[in-house]
Amino acid sequence: MTQILIADDHDIVRDGLRALLETRSNWTVVAEARNGQEALELATATRPDIVILDYAMPVMNGVEVVRQMRARRLRSEVLVFTMHDDDNVIREALQAGIRGYLLKADARSHLVEAVETLARHEAYISGKVSGALIDATLGGRSTAGxxxxxxxxxxxxxxxxxxxxxxxxxxxxxxxxxxxxxxxxxxxxxxxxxxxxxxxxxxxxxxxxx
Structure with missing residues (x-):
């Protein structure tokens, strides 16, 4: 059974994610968080296989949550789920060790694929941001942002x-x-x-x- 934590400060987003995820019989949502600090505490308590994090959350953004998760030696795979596709956010995610990045606009058609990929411990990057990801990885234009x-x-x-x-x-x-x-x-x-x-x-x- 793949255990999943959802963190987003909007109730309607969490409800939608849960509905999509629970179409799979071998997946279960073990916790939901409304801000970054709550996400960190719940990740520490439940140690899920996968954490789905909004980037722009109150208290701590998603990347800071992951940075502190790694400091606590939590090994959950992380999917940053966001409307932001700019290079700075992508670079921060990479530097924090995040291997999953999905735009909210792509969620309905790609969320299940993204979670399946991370469950296999493989990286998943939303197609619309792959070009920006390459630029960020190579140290391209993102430093100006x-x-x-x-x-x-x-x-x-x-x-x-x-x-x-x-x-x-x-x-x-x-x-x-x-x-x-x-x-x-x-x-x-x-x-x-x-x-x-x-x-x-x-x-x-x-x-x-x-």
Missing amino acids: SPLTARERTIVQLIAEGRTNKEICPILRISIKTVETHRASALRKLGVRTTADLIRYAIRNRMIDV
Whole structure:
């Protein structure tokens, strides 16, 4: 029996995914999460075979969830399920060790195939993003898209969600000094000065839902 965890902050998306997945008698959805932190906790508790993660989730994005899963030595195969097909997101996914990437627009026709492929421990990349994936892998044009590191992007996301430096520490398991260092680096790299500027950047780059 293949055990699956679904993580997406929209109830209707999780319901749709569950309905598609449970058409297969040998698959079972063992848990559902509404944000990245909950996804990490449930993945740790249930240790599913496959985790289906939305990239743009509250608290932690999908890539940060996987980074922390790997730090905890969780071996679940991961399918990032997202509307984003830009190079920066793809590179972050690759660097975190994610081998499955599916656009939400392709879900109805390709979700079952993607899960079957990951269940065989093979990589699955949505056809529409394969060209961008090659560019990212080869270090192509994606570097121009965002000057921030993956950790800086996560911290900017949390700031944009209204989290204080002190609240970010336990989420990412880092010290307040480290949070402050990443925040200062993000401000410098983006050429901005205030929290409001970081929030505007997060909105423009679809790091949070508004």
